[in-house]
Amino acid sequence: MTNQCRSLYVHVPFCLGKCPYCDFYSAAYSEEAADCYTAAVCRALEQIPFPAGPFETVYFGGGTPSLLGGRRIGAILQKAACFSILPDAEITVECNPCSLTEKNLKEMYSFGVNRISMGIQSASNQQLQLLGRRHDIAQAAKAAAMAQAAGFSHLSFDLMLGLPGQDEPEILKGVQFCREHGAEHVSAYLLKIEPGTAFAKKGMASHCPGEDAQADLYLFAVQTLEAYGYAQYEISNFACNGRVSRHNLKYWDCASYLGIGPSAHSFAQGRRFHFPRDLKGFLAAENVWELCQDDGPGGGMEEYIMLRLRLSEGVLWEPLEKRYPGQNLKQKILHAAEMLQGSGLVDRNQKQIRLTPQGMLVSNSIISMLMPEYQEETES
Numbered sequence: 261m262t263n264q265c266r267s268l269y270v271h272v273p274f275c276l277g278k279c280p281y282c283d284f285y286s287a288a289y290s291e292e293a294a295d296c297y298t299a300a301v302c303r304a305l306e307q308i309p310f311p312a313g314p315f316e317t318v319y320f321g322g323g324t325p326s327l328l329g330g331r332r333i334g335a336i337l338q339k340a341a342c343f344s345i346l347p348d349a350e351i352t353v354e355c356n357p358c359s360l361t362e363k364n365l366k367e368m369y370s371f372g373v374n375r376i377s378m379g380i381q382s383a384s385n386q387q388l389q390l391l392g393r394r395h396d397i398a399q400a401a402k403a404a405a406m407a408q409a410a411g412f413s414h415l416s417f418d419l420m421l422g423l424p425g426q427d428e429p430e431i432l433k434g435v436q437f438c439r440e441h442g443a444e445h446v447s448a449y450l451l452k453i454e455p456g457t458a459f460a461k462k463g464m465a466s467h468c469p470g471e472d473a474q475a476d477l478y479l480f481a482v483q484t485l486e487a488y489g490y491a492q493y494e495i496s497n498f499a500c501n502g503r504v505s506r507h508n509l510k511y512w513d514c515a516s517y518l519g520i521g522p523s524a525h526s527f528a529q530g531r532r533f534h535f536p537r538d539l540k541g542f543l544a545a546e547n548v549w550e551l552c553q554d555d556g557p558g559g560g561m562e563e564y565i566m567l568r569l570r571l572s573e574g575v576l577w578e579p580l581e582k583r584y585p586g587q588n589l590k591q592k593i594l595h596a597a598e599m600l601q602g603s604g605l606v607d608r609n610q611k612q613i614r615l616t617p618q619g620m621l622v623s624n625s626i627i628s629m630l631m632p633e634y635q636e637e638t639e640s
Contacts, residue, residue, distance in 0.1 A: 313343025330367020574614025
């Protein structure tokens with residue numbers, strides 16, 4: 261495991277409005293706030309207190325990062341280039357369809373952005389209204405066409421599963437939309453009603469499909485995405501032609517990364533830490549790194565196994581034993597997996613152990629059962 265941060269995440273907190281299901285940190289957008297935020301991020305890049313770069317991936321998440329516009333995103337990328345951004349780096353910007361313009365897309369592309377992640381969420385206008393989205397499906401199609409015309413060949417679309425009233429034909433329609441409009445990557449997430457959100461206050465959970473129905477919709481989505489050429493490589497992520505999210509793979513492989521912006525998390529020098537959910541404090545700080553709150557050590561054996569089991573590839577025995585030598589982890593995990601034999605939830609062989617799509621539905625329970633610590637507790 262290297263301590264060198266080769267991935268950069270920038271949290272852009274601005275939104276035009278809060279979606280009722282969203283619990284990510286966000287704030288109202290203004291031109292002045294966006295300028296101040298861009299300056300603060302550039303200042304933070306100048307003051308990084310640990311080894312960073314060359315960057316293999318850069319990811320602008322949010323919020324609605326596309327609200328910054330190409331000029332501000334370009335300024336941040338130029339500052340990050342001081343640490344070197346590799347020529348083949350994956351540079352992603354999350355976008356909402358209604359926030360994209362031809363000018364914005366062309367500017368982002370000219371500054372090196374090469375991947376657009378778009379929050380489509382559904383191909384049903386009725387579902388989009390329910391979700392509080394500002395776009396309709398026609399606007400989503402137009403935004404995808406504009407992105408391709410600007411030069412973007414790597415598009416990722418988000419879809420949401422388990423929505424109130426959602427059925428299999430709606431999921432099929434969403435997958436077909438992704439394929440027809442150039443997405444090489446799809447993130448398909450089950451809706452989770454988070455505490456404190458507008459959906460939680462309205463009791464929206466009571467209108468969502470039950471656990472069994474959600475499981476059926478998830479498995480249908482996995483099968484349908486595969487039928488349309490999207491291979492599953494993580495619990496909620498699917499790709500055509502191997503166009504996986506290289507940035508997110510860094511997280512799931514316990515690699516070090518640098519996060520900048522209010523609420524952004526980092527993993528560097530063997531420790532995890534984060535910025536508070538406080539835009540004003542972030543903008544006002546002379547040295548933003550002094551704001552960071554320590555979350556303790558990271559990259560341990562248990563965390564590595566847990567994150568790797570989110571991937572369709574699962575835990576590969578050879579890298580595991582190289583990373584944590586002398587602990588006989590392969591035999592311990594295989595022994596723990598014996599209780600799951602015949603369940604259809606786990607696949608194990610001489611190369612790896614991994615969860616099946618059915619196993620991914622109950623991943624938290626299975627992962628805890630496979631941990632060596634769990635085995636030791638049950639035997640004591």
